[in-house]
Amino acid sequence: MVTGKTKLERILIWKTNSRGRITAELEKLIDEGELPVMPKFWEAGQEDKLAIDIINKCCSKVDNEQFSEMKDVLKRSLSQIRGYRELRDHVERMCKERYDRENEIHEKRLLKLWELLMPMENLEARMTNQWQKIGFQAKKKIFFSNYKLKISFGHDPATDFRGMGILSLEQLIFLAQYDVAHAQSILSHSNHPLYGFPMAVTGINLTALVRQLLQVNALKMHFYNTISGTPTIDNFHHVFCQVFKLFCAFWTRRKPEVVYFNKIKDDFETQLMVHLNSEEANLDKLDIRSFE
Template sequence: MMLGFIYQFLHSSFLWFWMKWFLRQVTGKCELQRICHGYQPGAARTSRIENSLKSSKNKVLQDAVNVQEDAVESCVTHIMKEKQIKEQKDPKFKVNLRQCLVQISGYNALFLSVEEQRKEVFDSDNEAHEKMLLKLWDLLMPSVELESRITKQWGNIGFQGDDPKTDFRGMGMLGLVNLVFFSEKYTATARHVLSHANHPSLGYSYAIVGINLTEMAYSLLRSGALKPHFYNTVAGKPHIDHFHQLYCYLAYEFDKFWVEEKPASIMEFNIYREKFHDKVKGFLLEPEVSLVLKIESKNCPDD
């Protein structure tokens, strides 16, 4: 069995090498050129460029998948030199490859930004952190005044205890920033979702579920599963607000999913969380995937 596997690997590698050589002779273009000219901008092109670079035996091409944003231009030049591509003969290649590398390097940089925010611990002595937490309350409960900073009232927006800071341990400030971003960008929609979360029979812990969805978004980003989404929706370098926007999509879509599924109780949360997670991962396998919340800011969706 092992010998069969080795034979199949060597056979397929050998055939692929000669197939690429044959295509280069026939078309006069290397694999990178064929991808840049044969596919539309977005995941269709950038993912293939990334895979081609990763599988290359040329170190210049291999290193390109980890290029820093400020080194993209020189990286493109080095690749063209290695592959003996003349800009005068193929000017579009340089433009297309640069865009792909900007997206690839941008995704790597986005993860570092998200990771930095995740590692930032909520600090009650940090005035900015406290203001953000109180802002979340004001956005979601504008007509109700907090009795005190530590109070059971936090349960009304889905925190577990009297002091929400304990719920941010897993996702750090990233969890809070996502909750505030959704509530500020789509205020009426967030309140609408909160009303579902407070339903007497179908309710769930709004803030805790929100932090859980932040963990979902983070794990998808870390694994690289979100690359097709960002490659399709952001033509250049994605910024952290693009990640927060993805969270808004997850928060809204999970609420719809939960209400439609009608779980027997909150005790089944993990089951439906995984079902929703699988649904999202399925979307991310689609070539044209774009997980964008299609609701105008400040407007509430119809029931």
């Protein structure tokens, strides 16, 4: 159907409940080079001027009210696109920062995790088997789908952070500090005598999962649908919390032994991807009933 409007204009005036789809379509135009005045990279604060320049260059003449509406839509989408790219870089920097026992800040953060999860029990020492109570340093080897994470005899949880660096510690702290009820529920399920799992090590593995999802752009639709502007590291930590809650429910329903962790995690990831690939992707609205 010929409307006399450019592709960009049709996207900007599109009436849909899926905000994420609008941003995804605009991002496709940018990636395909269909917006000649659009730079490959831009900074925060430039979106307003960019939106005005793009609409003036690439759209037919519109009245002031419609121009303002189109500008707001484009400005929001540009902020989302830039923010997602910056978030990927931020997450990678955190992942590459190794846990350092000589770093006082790292050590304090690790002790903070214990205090949040075990407020009624003091650590007897920095090196202690007590860490096993929250899922560190279990006495088995567990093999995960993307890399092997060896859990050996010992008393120092710092060794478990080698795969995901400081990122995994910060995500566990975020869960324990800002989603207290679910953190305690997960900890309780993890200590089930038959169907338990090492909470901290599982969390580290789920950090690896959400980091991978971010890098392959599988979290774009979730963020584009739920965050009006630039997603932050806290928004990413929130994704981790949602995924951990869903995984715990998925695991509990299956009632497996820990030796089947790899199989259960793969099944969970497969079904999670189905939802993330949806135009309406929104982890905040997803619950275990959405899984088979």
